[in-house]
Amino acid sequence: MAKSLTEDKSKQQAVAVPKGKRSYKIAVMGGDGTGPEVVREGVKVLHALEKSAGLSFEFTDFDLGGARYLKTGETLPETALAELKKFDAIYLGAIGHPDVKPGILEKGVLLRLRFELDQYINLRPVKLYPGVETPIKDKGPEQIDYVVIRENTGGIYTGVGGVNMKNTPQEVAVQSAVYSRFQVDRCLRYAFEYTRARNKRKTLALCGKTNVLTFLFDLWERAFHEMGAKDYSEIRRDYYHVDATCMWMVKNPEWFDVIVTDNMFGDIITDLGAMTQGGMGIAAGGNINPDGVSMFEPIGGSAPKYTGKNVINPLAAICAGGMMLDHLGEREAAQRLENTVVKLLQSGKMKSMSAGKMGMSTSDVGDWIASNI
Numbered sequence: 070m071a072k073s074l075t076e077d078k079s080k081q082q083a084v085a086v087p088k089g090k091r092s093y094k095i096a097v098m099g100g101d102g103t104g105p106e107v108v109r110e111g112v113k114v115l116h117a118l119e120k121s122a123g124l125s126f127e128f129t130d131f132d133l134g135g136a137r138y139l140k141t142g143e144t145l146p147e148t149a150l151a152e153l154k155k156f157d158a159i160y161l162g163a164i165g166h167p168d169v170k171p172g173i174l175e176k177g178v179l180l181r182l183r184f185e186l187d188q189y190i191n192l193r194p195v196k197l198y199p200g201v202e203t204p205i206k207d208k209g210p211e212q213i214d215y216v217v218i219r220e221n222t223g224g225i226y227t228g229v230g231g232v233n234m235k236n237t238p239q240e241v242a243v244q245s246a247v248y249s250r251f252q253v254d255r256c257l258r259y260a261f262e263y264t265r266a267r268n269k270r271k272t273l274a275l276c277g278k279t280n281v282l283t284f285l286f287d288l289w290e291r292a293f294h295e296m297g298a299k300d301y302s303e304i305r306r307d308y309y310h311v312d313a314t315c316m317w318m319v320k321n322p323e324w325f326d327v328i329v330t331d332n333m334f335g336d337i338i339t340d341l342g343a344m345t346q347g348g349m350g351i352a353a354g355g356n357i358n359p360d361g362v363s364m365f366e367p368i369g370g371s372a373p374k375y376t377g378k379n380v381i382n383p384l385a386a387i388c389a390g391g392m393m394l395d396h397l398g399e400r401e402a403a404q405r406l407e408n409t410v411v412k413l414l415q416s417g418k419m420k421s422m423s424a425g426k427m428g429m430s431t432s433d434v435g436d437w438i439a440s441n442i
């Protein structure tokens with residue numbers, strides 16, 4: 070964090086990967102549970118695009134996650150981290166193992182990658198595709214189509230903390246949310262630029278809690294309005310408290326275009342968003358470092374009880390692959406991938422987004438997309 074506090078790169082729009090260079094080195098990290106199964110289908114789809122879209126991918130597997138930890142005690146070895154920095158992007162399945170205590174793999178692998186690779190944006194589209202069921206009555210694809218930009222390397226996830234007098238009645242625990250102006254500015258910069266490029270409702274909403282977290286979100290709110298007024302006067306600025314955001318995401322999702330928020334609130338509201346777009350089977354995300362190596366993942370977990378059964382929905386992973394293409398500058402290929410997913414969803418072949426109820430197997434879904442793309 071010391072480095073990022075002193076260096077203002079927030080205005081820099083440069084990307085490390087030259088856009089649209091057609092040939093890419095991708096690190097594949099299947100990870101735990103159903104992760105490898107869903108990523109396999111994503112890789113299948115990307116391979117199908119090689120022939121039809123003139124792209125080429127060189128995939129390299131990385132064995133990280135719960136199984137490796139249980140065998141060797143390693144989470145993310147320095148050598149693997151150094152290797153990963155050489156790739157154009159990382160394609161991740163899922164990290165999380167029922168036999169490993171919560172926190173070890175999350176902090177040791179997933180969060181560590183986000184922090185070490187400075188993937189300071191977590192991009193999570195909330196988009197209901199036609200033919201997908203949403204639990205929100207009377208809302209359809211017209212109403213549910215927005216993007217959450219979650220700050221991904223700061224806040225309570227990286228703030229200082231500690232515990233004292235553990236396991237005594239006097240135990241004290243503290244874990245604080247910390248943001249620097251630099252971290253906030255670079256996230257907001259990305260969000261304004263994203264809203265401008267998206268060019269839909271030209272509205273950026275800040276989601277915070279200025280009525281209680283009066284220091285933290287005062288910083289966010291001032292930075293938000295200063296930047297918006299100065300450089301993005303054509304973009305409308307809205308503000309919602311996080312609790313109200315949850316309410317409106319259910320009641321009036323059509324109000325949203327792009328939402329920008331901190332790490333913790335972003336984590337919470339994107340699970341809600343995922344449910345409104347049809348569930349974890351279809352929700353994809355990208356951990357973005359605009360100047361470095363980004364990582365794409367289905368946002369659902371490792372779903373241990375479905376492991377190896379060929380019943381899990383791979384669409385979230387396939388869509389994450391589409392986000393990866395888009396990020397690499399392969400807009401047309403990304404669009405084709407998305408169109409093919411929509412075609413499958415509209416065909417009525419898939420009975421549900423839920424594991425075991427799809428009416429198709431995991432590999433059937435991958436095969437269908439790969440052969441229709």
Ligand code: IPM
Binds near residue numbers: 368
């Ligand atoms: C997510 C996950 C992670 C997070 C966990 C697994 C550490 O919930 O990607 O949203 O909290 O960021």
Ligand code: MN
Binds near residue numbers: 336337340
């Ligand atoms: Mn989460």
